[in-house]
Amino acid sequence: xxxxxxxxxxxxxxxxxxxxxxxxxxxxxxxxxxxxxxxxxxxxxxxxxxxxxxxxxxxxxxxxxxxxxxxxxxxxxxxxxxxxxxxxxxxxxxxxxxxxxxxxxxxxxxxxxxxxxxxxxxxxxxxxxxxxxxxxxxxxxxxxxxxxxxxxxxxxxxxxxxxxxxxxxxxxxxxxxxxxxxxxxxxxxxxxxxxxxxxxxxxxxxxxxxxxxxxxxxxxxxxxx
Amino acid sequence: xxxxxxxxxxxxxxxxxxxxxxxxxxxxxxxxxxxxxxxxxxxxxxxxxxxxxxxxxxxxxxxxxxxxxxxxxxxxxxxxxxxxxxxxxxxxxxxxxxxxxxxxxxxxxxxxxxxxxxxxxxxxxxxxxxxxxxxxxxxxxxxxxxxxxxxxxxxxxxxxxxxxxxxxxxxxxxxxxxxxxxxxxxxxxxxxxxxxxxxxxxxxxxxxxxxxxxxxxxxxxxxxx
DNA sequence: GTCTATAAACAGATAGAC
DNA sequence: GTCTATCTGTTTATAGAC
Numbered sequence: 001x002x003x004x005x006x007x008x009x010x011x012x013x014x015x016x017x018x019x020x021x022x023x024x025x026x027x028x029x030x031x032x033x034x035x036x037x038x039x040x041x042x043x044x045x046x047x048x049x050x051x052x053x054x055x056x057x058x059x060x061x062x063x064x065x066x067x068x069x070x071x072x073x074x075x076x077x078x079x080x081x082x083x084x085x086x087x088x089x090x091x092x093x094x095x096x097x098x099x100x101x102x103x104x105x106x107x108x109x110x111x112x113x114x115x116x117x118x119x120x121x122x123x124x125x126x127x128x129x130x131x132x133x134x135x136x137x138x139x140x141x142x143x144x145x146x147x148x149x150x151x152x153x154x155x156x157x158x159x160x161x162x163x164x165x166x167x168x169x170x171x172x173x174x175x176x177x178x179x180x181x182x183x184x185x186x187x188x189x190x191x192x193x194x195x196x197x198x199x200x201x202x203x204x205x206x207x208x209x210x211x212x213x214x215x216x217x218x219x220x221x222x223x224x225x
Numbered sequence: 226x227x228x229x230x231x232x233x234x235x236x237x238x239x240x241x242x243x244x245x246x247x248x249x250x251x252x253x254x255x256x257x258x259x260x261x262x263x264x265x266x267x268x269x270x271x272x273x274x275x276x277x278x279x280x281x282x283x284x285x286x287x288x289x290x291x292x293x294x295x296x297x298x299x300x301x302x303x304x305x306x307x308x309x310x311x312x313x314x315x316x317x318x319x320x321x322x323x324x325x326x327x328x329x330x331x332x333x334x335x336x337x338x339x340x341x342x343x344x345x346x347x348x349x350x351x352x353x354x355x356x357x358x359x360x361x362x363x364x365x366x367x368x369x370x371x372x373x374x375x376x377x378x379x380x381x382x383x384x385x386x387x388x389x390x391x392x393x394x395x396x397x398x399x400x401x402x403x404x405x406x407x408x409x410x411x412x413x414x415x416x417x418x419x420x421x422x423x424x425x426x427x428x429x430x431x432x433x434x435x436x437x438x439x440x441x442x443x444x445x446x447x448x449x450x
Numbered sequence: 451g452t453c454t455a456t457a458a459a460c461a462g463a464t465a466g467a468c
Numbered sequence: 469g470t471c472t473a474t475c476t477g478t479t480t481a482t483a484g485a486c
Binding site for chain 1: 460461462463464
Binding site for chain 1: 261262263264265266342343346347349350352353354359362363366392393396397399400401402403404405407408410411412415416420423424426427428429430431432434435436
């Protein structure tokens with residue numbers, strides 16, 4: 001795009017570009033290797049080799065294994081996998097079709113990149129064991145959740161539901177998906193694409209019954225005894 | 226020499242009992258250590274020390290770290306933590322109270338033994354990475370799910386719902402809980418006790434709306450379109 | 451049955467060659 | 469900027485003492 005100064009790529013890449021590319025390759029290799037072997041189980045040599053380098057290149061770009069892992073955790077959550085929101089963004093004729101197609105798409109995404117679930121699990125375990133890194137991981141989860149929350153907010157007509165409902169529902173939907181994706185890896189037969197859609201249909205149907213109130217009614221009437 | 230045959234516990238424990246106790250202590254120590262450090266991150270020396278022994282005792286009772294881990298995975302899932310079903314078994318005046326109390330109890334259980342979620346994550350990761358161990362882990366999950374499925378089946382009046390519904394709902398509820406417990410460790414503020422209850426209320430309300438059919442009606446009528 | 455001592459392999463990280 | 473060689477600590481697992 002932009003000419004760095006005057007002769008951006010006379011032959012191939014500038015030194016800075018080459019280094020940036022190495023760094024990127026190392027990050028991608030690290031993602032695969034950490035997913036396959038875990039944080040403690042993956043060796044720096046293994047990661048470097050997966051990227052097509054040796055340890056020297058790794059230590060030239062990162063302080064060590066831990067920093068590499070943390071960079072991965074804090075890095076772009078959404079430019080590697082289609083986010084939940086993109087999946088949700090499709091348009092479907094009826095609500096039933098919408099949930100069904102959504103469930104199918106979630107499965108497709110989860111089945112396509114088999115590494116993300118184990119990698120997320122590694123992130124989670126690391127955050128649980130290193131409280132100082134928890135904020136970093138929370139931020140990554142927030143990146144994933146935000147578009148989902150927005151989309152749910154659009155789906156629920158404003159005024160008929162409490163303002164904090166989309167956020168709460170986003171948490172539930174996110175937790176449900178993560179849980180089902182994980183269980184599907186163990187028990188594929190018990191976690192079909194159809195079940196994803198059913199669960200969402202149950203959830204949003206119950207949501208409307210339980211939480212909606214007549215339009216224009218400002219204060220929600222809690223009719224429980 | 227020994228009066229074991231006739232005087233089983235003249236002083237304290239028989240040799241077999243002592244060994245069994247050592248084995249049990251090692252398993253418990255392994256559970257804590259694997260939860261805290263992970264499978265690859267925990268060393269056998271650390272596990273043995275946590276149990277009050279040295280490596281010799283460990284290798285005298287287990288073939289190695291991997292066998293110890295697998296024994297833990299295949300071992301009793303329910304005699305250490307109160308299962309979901311026990312939580313569900315309580316009685317509550319109204320449905321709303323039931324969901325609220327259930328959500329609170331799930332949080333209490335999850336917060337009380339902070340080790341089970343990381344340990345389950347370790348099991349899951351191991352199973353994903355070692356397909357030959359997946360069946361073992363699936364069996365453990367089955368042990369946890371069975372009572373939940375039974376209880377849900379009791380809650381849904383027979384005849385009004387498809388026969389396979391309790392199993393499907395159990396999967397969804399189980400996934401939902403696992404997902405929320407995990408997210409709560411990262412974002413406690415966003416996953417309150419109340420939200421557990423709300424999610425369940427939404428789910429079961431929607432379930433009744435979507436899946437129930439008039440008593441006596443054999444074929445379910447799909448009224449969407 | 452458990453502990454101590456040790457063997458052999460491997461890890462993360464660094465220094466200097468190119 | 470990356471690679472090769474190496475240093476240092478730690479790991480699993482075993483052998484023999486008690």
